[in-house]
Amino acid sequence: MLETILFWLTLVGILYYVITSLLERLRVKNLTEKPVLITGCDTGFGHDLALKCLQEGMPVLAGCLTQQGCDGLILIAKNRQLNVNRLHTFLLDVRSDESVKNARKCVEEYIKSYNGLYGLVNNAGIGGNVSFDDWLLVQDYKDVLDVNTLGVIRVTHAFKDLIKKTKGRIVTVASSSARVALPSFGPYTVSKFAVASYMDVIRVELGFFGVSVSTLEPGFFKTPLTCAKRNTDMMERLWNRATPETREEYGEKFFNAAKSVTQRILVDQCIEQTEQVVDAYFHALTSYFPRPRYQVGKDCVYGYAPFSFLPSRWQDWTFKLARYLANLPLPKSVSDK
Known part of the structure; x- marks a missing residue:
C-alpha cells in the first residue's frame, strides 16, 4: 500500500514538473x-x-x-x-x-x-x-x-x-x-x-x-553591491563609528576575523x-x-x-x-x- 502511494506521488510530481516546464516556455x-x-x-x-x-x-x-x-x-x-x-x-x-x-x-x-x-x-x-x-x-x-x-x-x-x-x-x-x-x-x-x-x-x-x-x-x-572592497571599507567605517564600549565588547580580534570572513565570502562565493x-x-x-x-x-x-x-x-x-x-x-x- 505504501509503495503504491509513493509511486503515484512520484508520478504526479514528475508530471507536474514536466507540464509546468513546457507551459513556462x-x-x-x-x-x-x-x-x-x-x-x-x-x-x-x-x-x-x-x-x-x-x-x-x-x-x-x-x-x-x-x-x-x-x-x-x-x-x-x-x-x-x-x-x-x-x-x-x-x-x-x-x-x-x-x-x-x-x-x-x-x-x-x-x-x-x-x-x-x-x-x-x-x-x-x-x-x-x-x-x-x-x-x-x-x-x-x-x-x-x-x-x-x-x-x-x-x-x-x-x-x-x-x-x-x-x-x-x-x-x-x-x-x-x-x-x-x-x-x-x-x-x-x-x-x-x-x-x-x-x-x-x-x-x-x-x-x-x-x-x-x-x-x-x-x-x-557579483555586482557593485557585493564588491568586496566596498563592504570591507564599510565595515571599517562602521567599526570606527561604534562606541568605545562596543569596540571593547567585541575586540579587535573579532573585528579583523569578521572582516576577513566577509571578504572571503564575497570574493570566493559570489x-x-x-x-x-x-x-x-x-x-x-x-x-x-x-x-x-x-x-x-x-x-x-x-x-x-x-x-x-x-x-x-x-x-x-x-x-x-x-x-x-x-x-x-x-x-x-x-x-x-
Missing part, C-alpha cells in the same frame, strides 16, 4: 507593443535587463538615479546597435514622492502610442550599511527600507493602475535573504523580508484583475553569471505562465531555499557550525569569561 506575443518600466537602471541587473528587453524589441522606460546612468545606458545601446528610439530614460529616485510623480508623467506621455504600460520591474535597491546589529543605528535600517521596501511600494502604487488596465506584469527583486536571515545583514534582510511579503499580498489581490506578480530571490552575485538574474526577470515578463517566485543561483536553489524550511533550532546550530568552520572567534567579552 510559451511566450506572450507582440513584445514590440508591450512597454516595460524598469527602476534602478544605472548599473547592475536593471541596466542589463533594459538592454535585453530592448534587444528583444520591447519598448523600455528606464528609470535611473543619475543623469550619468541615463547617458551611459543610451551610449551602450547605441554601441550595440540597438533601437534607441524604443529606449526612454529619465531620472527616478524611488525614495522621493515628487520624483515618482514626475516619472508617472513621463510614462503616461510615452505609452500614448502603445496600448498602455505592460510591465513594471522594481529593481532599484541598495545594500546599505551591513554589519552586526550592535554596530548599526536605527537610521541605517531606515535608509535601506526607504529604497528596498518603501521604494517598491511607492513605485507600485504610482503605476499599478496602468498595469491593471493591460492585465500586465509586476516583477520585483527580493533576495535569498528574504528566506534566510543572515547574521550581520540586518537592514538588508529586514527590507527584503518585508518586500517579499508585500509581493505575496498584492500577488493575490491583483490576481483579481488578471495581473501577474512575480518575485525574484537571487543568491549572491556568482559571476549575472545573466541568470536578468534571464529570470525577462522570463517573468514574457512567459505566458510566469512563476510566482524565482530562486536564482545555485546558492539559493540548493542552499538558502531548502535551508529556510529547517526548524529554527537547526538553523541556529548550522550558523554555529559555520562560525566554527570559518574560524570566527567569539566576541572578546564572551571569550574572556
